[in-house]
Amino acid sequence: MIVRNEAHIIQEVLGSVAPHVASWVIVDTGSDDGTQDVIRSQMADLGIPGELTNGRGETSATTGRRR
Secondary structure (H helix, E strand, C coil), X not given: CEECCCCCCHHHXXXXXXXXXXXXEEEECCCCCCHHHHHXXXXXXXXXXXXXXXXXXXXXXXXXXXX
């Protein structure tokens, strides 16, 4: 998942997909609204392991082309 400034909705989104997720990787492309804190807290509370990475300057178009 790729996010940026989604603090207003990310908790609801993560909660809705949690039953279908065994692990996760989320790329944050420069949030400054607390999105990263919400993600870390929510996923820890749900007990689902994963990784949050910084992808400043990345977009969904460029992220898919990484090798």
